[in-house]
Structures are given as structure tokens and as C-alpha cells.
Amino acid sequence: MRAATLTAFGSPLTVGEVPDPEPGGGDVLVEVLATVVAPYAAEVFSGERKYPLEPPVVPGVGGVGRVVVVGADATKLRPGDLVWCDSTVRARDDALTPDITLQGWSSRGEGGARLSRYFHDGPFAELMRVPTENVHPLPAGADPVRWAALGVHVIPYGGLLAGGLAAGETVLVSGATGNLGSCAVAVALAMGAGRVVAAGRNRAALDLLADRFGARVRPVGLDDLADLDPVDLVLDLLPPRAPASAARAAALTVRERGRVVLMGGVGMLGDPDLALPYPWLMRNSVTVRGQWMYPREANVGLIRLLASGALDLAPERITRFGLAQVNEAVAHAAAHGGPFDRTVLTPVA
CATH class of the missing domain: 3.90.180.10 (Medium-chain alcohol dehydrogenases, catalytic domain)
Known part of the structure; x- marks a missing residue:
């Protein structure tokens, strides 16, 4: 061959x-x-x-x-x-x-x-x-x-499954303008998210997401996260070159009893760690978990989303x-x- x-x-x-x-x-x-x-x-x-x-x-x-x-x-x-x-x-x-x-x-x-x-x-x-x-x-x-x-979409799908995304919830995708992050926006909407906050630095890419998906997507700059209302779930897909401060700011938008899923590359190049505040995590009962790739059954779930037309x-x-x-x-x-x-x-x- x-x-x-x-x-x-x-x-x-x-x-x-x-x-x-x-x-x-x-x-x-x-x-x-x-x-x-x-x-x-x-x-x-x-x-x-x-x-x-x-x-x-x-x-x-x-x-x-x-x-x-x-x-x-x-x-x-x-x-x-x-x-x-x-x-x-x-x-x-x-x-x-x-x-x-x-x-x-x-x-x-x-x-x-x-x-x-x-x-x-x-x-x-x-x-x-x-x-x-x-x-x-x-x-x-x-x-x-x-x-x-399918091989690109199934990765953020695994993260959204890990975060227990429920229909109608608000998801913040940190790093939404990249190849994986944009897929996360599409998959979250296909799974029934009520709104997706798409956070990134590339304004043209953010506008593209808003044009494609309409009012259910709210584009936001990474420097403007402090002004957001609390969200149910944060999915971080920032690349290795992104500063930990950007991932931290996204995580801190989550509501009491909210969830944060880390799938990106922050810190892999030796930069400072995420350093989320212990009292905030404890007093707000926030769940933070890492997710590398996805469970085997995620393949079947994503194939169903595609076959049904929910994910286009x-x-x-x-x-x-x-x-x-x-x-x-x-x-x-x-x-x-x-x-x-x-x-x-x-x-x-």
C-alpha cells in the first residue's frame, strides 16, 4: 500500500x-x-x-x-x-x-x-x-x-458530556474562535444548550459564529468576561500559547454549583498554572475536572447527532x-x- x-x-x-x-x-x-x-x-x-x-x-x-x-x-x-x-x-x-x-x-x-x-x-x-x-x-x-x-467535533462533545450539559443551560466556550472551540459551539447548540457564550480574541471569527447560529450565541472578547452573568458550564479549549489568566477569568464566570471542564493546553509550555481560588471553589460548590479526549460511547452519540441533522x-x-x-x-x-x-x-x- x-x-x-x-x-x-x-x-x-x-x-x-x-x-x-x-x-x-x-x-x-x-x-x-x-x-x-x-x-x-x-x-x-x-x-x-x-x-x-x-x-x-x-x-x-x-x-x-x-x-x-x-x-x-x-x-x-x-x-x-x-x-x-x-x-x-x-x-x-x-x-x-x-x-x-x-x-x-x-x-x-x-x-x-x-x-x-x-x-x-x-x-x-x-x-x-x-x-x-x-x-x-x-x-x-x-x-x-x-x-x-467527526474526529474534530467528538473532542468538545466529550468535554460537554463530562460537564453534564443539560438542555437549556448556558455554556461558555473559552477559546471559541479556534478549530476545536468553534466545533464546541456547534455541538453545544446541537445538544440543546439554551445559549452559548463564545469567548475569544478573533473578532472576525466571533462574528462568523454569531452569523451562523444567531441569537443563541453571544460573542464576547476574552478581556470582557468579568461583565458576564454567571453561566452553568465552562468548557476551556484554549491552546498552549494562551495565558493562564484567560482560562482563569473564564472559569470564574461559573455560577454557584456550576461546572468547569478543562480540555485545552494552558500551562503545557511551562507558563503559570491556573491557580483558582480555594475559598471560591469551596463556598460555591464548583466542580472542576479535566477531560482528555472522550469516552468510547461519545462516537455513537455524535454520529446520532449528525445523522439526525441536529449537527449540520x-x-x-x-x-x-x-x-x-x-x-x-x-x-x-x-x-x-x-x-x-x-x-x-x-x-x-
């Missing part, structure tokens, strides 16, 4: 022939039709983000494909099925605190690194070997290129690249990381 391989950090991806993956028991072999290129992929491949990838590796984060081979333990999947392949792989030998790897992208701890050496390669290839439990059927007629954005992918801007153009795709994604702007790689033309 043909694949794009990261041979060393700081080097361009190399496209060429590599051996076909061989599925074992509990695996599914999938022909990759489409995968979204993350806007920060160039930072990962350069080594700037210091992700624990081990080159040589075929990178990427999840994708849409067609089943080629299923293992003996699969009871419903069939060759030819159109499927979503979730990148969040969990070890099968610890149900309580499983080691986790993001197939083709990252991992957590030594156990996650060991797991990644088995489920090593991602979707920047014509074929990918995926754990059976990570393969989710899609509705007939789903457009693979457009539905590849039609307005998204898509730029397609073939496998031979993978380095152009990485550069394009870096320059087009705004709201609802997707760079999609299509390994199988």
Missing part, C-alpha cells in the same frame, strides 16, 4: 510503498477514504509540540473508511461497511484506568507508549489496522470527506488533498485553522 511516513521530526513526510498492515484477532482492516489534517500537525511533525511519537510512523488522527477484513470476534461489522475509525485506543487489560494511545498521533505514559507500538500507524495511508471496538458504522450515504470532521456539517469549508500532496495539506491546514475550515486528506482517490 501507499502511505505518508514521518521518518524523523523536522523532515517532510515521505510518500511511498510500505507493507500492508496485517490484522490480528480483535482487529479490523480498513481502507482509508478521508481523514482531517489537524491545523497544528506541522507543529507535531517538526517536534515543536514534543508529542511522544516514535518515527518512523504513519501519522494522522482517525478517519472514515470501508471495512476490508474483520476479525473472528466481530459480530456485526461486514466487509464493505462505511465506518468511522476512532483514534483513541484503550488497553483491554484494565477496565478501570486503561492505558491510552491516540493511534498515529500521541500516547499517555509508558503503558500508552507500549500500546502505540502495536497500534502504531494512523490514517495517512491507504489501509489502517484498527481495534474492533474503535470501528463505528456510519449511515448509508454519509459523505466520507465531510464526515471526517454542510456549511463547513473543505479543501481536499490526495496522498501525494500530504505536505501541501499539512501546510494548508496550518494556514487555515479557523472555524469550520477543514483540510482533508483522501488516501484512496
Whole structure:
């Protein structure tokens, strides 16, 4: 098969022939039709983000494909099925605190690194070997290129599930003008949020969100959060370069007994920590929790939101690249990381 391989950090991806993956028991072999290129992929491949990838590796984060081979333990999947392949792989030998790897992208701890050496390669290839439990059927007629954005939307969906979002509640999305933050706005509304406060610094992106979603979205600058009425839930998706003060100001908007979910990268570059005030947390019974990625069932929930039309992918801007153009795709994604702007790689033309 043909694949794009990261041979060393700081080097361009190399496209060429590599051996076909061989599925074992509990695996599914999938022909990759489409995968979204993350806007920060160039930072990962350069080594700037210091992700624990081990080159040589075929990178990427999840994708849409067609089943080629299923293992003996699969009871419903069939060759030819159109499927979503979730990148969040969990070890099968610890149900309580499983080691986790993001197939083709990252991992957590030594156990996650060991797991990644088995489920090593991602979707920047014509074929990918995926754990059976990570393969989710899609509705007939789903457009693979457009539905590849499922991998972006499912991350904030996991955060909103973690925060227990209820219909009619007000959500503040901190970092709403980025690729993930804008998805959080769309997903929160699809889940029934009464209002979404979209907080960010990019005024043009904030206006775009307001134009698309109307009165249920209130755009707010990150410097204007002190003037807000209390909100029910805060979802922080600020990137690593954002100051902790911005995340802190967003968290402090939550009402008594409100919830704060942290999913962004604040502090990952060595900047000061969040430092929320102990008396405020205690006296107001505020819940603060971190959430890395999402639970497995979030994939099914998001597929249902898309299939029902509650979450609409039609307005998204898509730029397609073939496998031979993978380095152009990485550069394009870096320059087009705004709201609802997707760079999609299509390994199988």
C-alpha cells in the first residue's frame, strides 16, 4: 500500500510503498477514504509540540473508511461497511484506568507508549489496522470527506458530556474562535444548550459564529468576561500559547454549583498554572475536572447527532488533498485553522 511516513521530526513526510498492515484477532482492516489534517500537525511533525511519537510512523488522527477484513470476534461489522475509525485506543487489560494511545498521533505514559507500538500507524495511508471496538458504522450515504470532521467535533462533545450539559443551560466556550472551540459551539447548540457564550480574541471569527447560529450565541472578547452573568458550564479549549489568566477569568464566570471542564493546553509550555481560588471553589460548590479526549460511547452519540441533522456539517469549508500532496495539506491546514475550515486528506482517490 501507499502511505505518508514521518521518518524523523523536522523532515517532510515521505510518500511511498510500505507493507500492508496485517490484522490480528480483535482487529479490523480498513481502507482509508478521508481523514482531517489537524491545523497544528506541522507543529507535531517538526517536534515543536514534543508529542511522544516514535518515527518512523504513519501519522494522522482517525478517519472514515470501508471495512476490508474483520476479525473472528466481530459480530456485526461486514466487509464493505462505511465506518468511522476512532483514534483513541484503550488497553483491554484494565477496565478501570486503561492505558491510552491516540493511534498515529500521541500516547499517555509508558503503558500508552507500549500500546502505540502495536497500534502504531494512523490514517495517512491507504489501509489502517484498527481495534474492533474503535470501528463505528456510519449511515448509508454519509459523505466520507465531510464526515471526517467527526474526529474534530467528538473532542468538545466529550468535554460537554463530562460537564453534564443539560438542555437549556448556558455554556461558555473559552477559546471559541479556534478549530476545536468553534466545533464546541456547534455541538453545544446541537445538544440543546439554551445559549452559548463564545469567548475569544478573533473578532472576525466571533462574528462568523454569531452569523451562523444567531441569537443563541453571544460573542464576547476574552478581556470582557468579568461583565458576564454567571453561566452553568465552562468548557476551556484554549491552546498552549494562551495565558493562564484567560482560562482563569473564564472559569470564574461559573455560577454557584456550576461546572468547569478543562480540555485545552494552558500551562503545557511551562507558563503559570491556573491557580483558582480555594475559598471560591469551596463556598460555591464548583466542580472542576479535566477531560482528555472522550469516552468510547461519545462516537455513537455524535454520529446520532449528525445523522439526525441536529449537527449540520454542510456549511463547513473543505479543501481536499490526495496522498501525494500530504505536505501541501499539512501546510494548508496550518494556514487555515479557523472555524469550520477543514483540510482533508483522501488516501484512496
